[in-house]
Amino acid sequence: MANKIDRVPVREQDPKVRATNFEEVCYGYNAEEAQLEASRCLNCKKPRCVDSCPVGIKIPAFIHQVLEGDFKASYDTISEDSSLPAICGRVCPQETQCEGSCILGVKGQSVSIGKLERFVADYAREHESAESKHPLIDKQGIKVAVIGSGPAGLACASDLAKLGYSVTIFESLHKAGGVLTYGIPEFRLPKKAVVEKEIQKLLDLGIKIETDVFVGRTVTIDDLMDKEGFNAVFVGTGAGLPLFLGIPGENLNGVFSANEYLTRNNLMQAFSKESDTPIFQAKKVCVVGGGNVAMDAARTALRLGAEVTIVYRRSEKELPARAEEIHHAKEEGINFQLLTNPVEVLGDENGWVKGIRCIRMELGEPDESGRRSPVPIPDSEFDIEADALIVALGTKINRLIADTTPGLGTDRKGRLLTEQTATTRKGVFAGGDVVTGAATVILAMGEGRKAAAAIDEYLKGYGAS
Ligand SMILES: Cc1cc2nc3c(=O)[nH]c(=O)nc-3n(C[C@H](O)[C@H](O)[C@H](O)COP(=O)(O)OP(=O)(O)OC[C@H]3O[C@@H](n4cnc5c(N)ncnc54)[C@H](O)[C@@H]3O)c2cc1C
Numbered sequence: 001m002a003n004k005i006d007r008v009p010v011r012e013q014d015p016k017v018r019a020t021n022f023e024e025v026c027y028g029y030n031a032e033e034a035q036l037e038a039s040r041c042l043n044c045k046k047p048r049c050v051d052s053c054p055v056g057i058k059i060p061a062f063i064h065q066v067l068e069g070d071f072k073a074s075y076d077t078i079s080e081d082s083s084l085p086a087i088c089g090r091v092c093p094q095e096t097q098c099e100g101s102c103i104l105g106v107k108g109q110s111v112s113i114g115k116l117e118r119f120v121a122d123y124a125r126e127h128e129s130a131e132s133k134h135p136l137i138d139k140q141g142i143k144v145a146v147i148g149s150g151p152a153g154l155a156c157a158s159d160l161a162k163l164g165y166s167v168t169i170f171e172s173l174h175k176a177g178g179v180l181t182y183g184i185p186e187f188r189l190p191k192k193a194v195v196e197k198e199i200q201k202l203l204d205l206g207i208k209i210e211t212d213v214f215v216g217r218t219v220t221i222d223d224l225m226d227k228e229g230f231n232a233v234f235v236g237t238g239a240g241l242p243l244f245l246g247i248p249g250e251n252l253n254g255v256f257s258a259n260e261y262l263t264r265n266n267l268m269q270a271f272s273k274e275s276d277t278p279i280f281q282a283k284k285v286c287v288v289g290g291g292n293v294a295m296d297a298a299r300t301a302l303r304l305g306a307e308v309t310i311v312y313r314r315s316e317k318e319l320p321a322r323a324e325e326i327h328h329a330k331e332e333g334i335n336f337q338l339l340t341n342p343v344e345v346l347g348d349e350n351g352w353v354k355g356i357r358c359i360r361m362e363l364g365e366p367d368e369s370g371r372r373s374p375v376p377i378p379d380s381e382f383d384i385e386a387d388a389l390i391v392a393l394g395t396k397i398n399r400l401i402a403d404t405t406p407g408l409g410t411d412r413k414g415r416l417l418t419e420q421t422a423t424t425r426k427g428v429f430a431g432g433d434v435v436t437g438a439a440t441v442i443l444a445m446g447e448g449r450k451a452a453a454a455i456d457e458y459l460k461g462y463g464a465s
């Protein structure tokens with residue numbers, strides 16, 4: 001199925017200019033461009049795009065409302081299924097979800113669903129009126145604690161507050177937002193203009209946020225329930241513990257986990273000379289990994305003035321990052337060493353990184369993930385000159401909450417065990433990366449919303465109606 005109009009291109013910052021600043025890469029559509037792009041949608045009777053959206057956004061309906069110029073109605077349609085459209089429009093892996101299934105993509109280019117979602121959400125934010133605020137119902141002070149302020153916690157808190165519960169979010173860092181704040185860089189997801197505004201909407205609903213509270217250390221779930229009177233708890237603490245390579249030299253100065261590197265830049269503005277926690281300004285940086293985290297770390301290092309090489313053990317086809325991030329990274333001049341794996345970090349006499357010894361790989365038989373396993377090619381070692389190494393191999397779950405909460409079951413990877421978001425501990429619910437392992441914003445948000453519905457059902461026993 002072809003379409004007479006080509007996909008409307010989206011305006012972006014010039015790659016040479018943006019490689020030197022932290023401003024947002026993509027400018028998004030204006031109203032005219034959005035309506036032209038919306039006119040490409042066939043408004044399918046059986047829309048494959050909706051089936052592939054993890055939260056089932058009514059895509060043809062919201063696109064049709066864009067076409068008609070009724071952007072407010074379009075926002076309301078999206079909001080029925082998504083609480084963070086300005087964020088999801090920017091960071092969802094659309095090419096493997098809605099856009100990957102769009103009928104127009106079979107013989108041509110799919111509808112640019114993500115950019116349309118972003119346009120609608122940005123338009124609504126810029127034209128916000130007091131009447132769009134949600135009316136509050138009072139559930140007579142029935143209290144719910146939400147632990148973690150990432151997309152899972154934010155979505156759960158927002159739905160519960162709209163249902164009238166008294167909600168307090170406890171966050172261990174000094175700023176709310178989870179990965180949206182500390183992980184994904186400004187050039188992909190602006191903090192002041194987008195993330196902070198989304199969080200402000202929650203505060204406007206009456207939700208309280210207590211930062212610098214590390215549940216499991218500062219206070220336990222038992223304390224919250226038994227001493228502080230919370231009737232239910234939602235755990236959305238993510239999967240933030242970095243994995244390392246386990247190779248010689250990994251303790252040298254100049255080796256970072258991507259988490260630390262990104263957190264120090266995004267949250268503590270380490271790139272600025274005025275920052276209390278400046279970061280080592282490397283000249284040649286190697287980043288190991290091929291996901292969104294690797295792309296974000298590499299593009300951050302580039303903006304800090306380094307020449308950057310991404311080392312990934314499989315081929316380009318298997319790179320797990322969003323297609324747009326890989327495209328942008330290449331445009332900005334990041335080098336890719338594919339089918340390559342580090343075997344040793346090389347150090348100088350003062351204990352600083354001076355290079356990475358790597359080995360070439362080839363693809364063998366498929367592993368349990370269905371992807372072909374990388375196998376080292378004997379005697380193919382070579383060195384890459386580098387003064388910093390950023391390890392972006394993925395993350396695992398911190399066991400602190402499970403270890404300090406009697407009755408909370410986990411699997412062997414530390415993921416909380418749940419059934420319809422209820423954990424094995426009565427009154428405690430969970431969702432997002434802490435249940436699934438590292439996944440996506442939209443899945444975390446969707447699980448947060450499911451948990452809010454389950455908590456509402458559970459609290460009916462406490463007189464909530
Ligand atoms: C750098 C990076 C880039 C990414 N890019 C994308 C992308 O482009 N698209 C996409 O869909 N997904 C992306 N992801 C994945 C996505 O961000 C996560 O899947 C999502 O944020 C998970 O949401 P969550 O709410 O479960 O957890 P998180 O966002 O991790 O939030 C958990 C929060 O809980 C807090 N917390 C943890 N323990 C405690 C405790 N004991 N007490 C109190 N608070 C606690 C943490 O500080 C954190 O703020 C990326 C991830 C990273 C790290």
Ligand code: SF4
Pocket residue numbers: 040041042043044047048049050059060101102103104111113
């Ligand atoms: S599959 Fe594509 S063309 Fe059909 S409704 Fe969805 S976005 Fe429109």
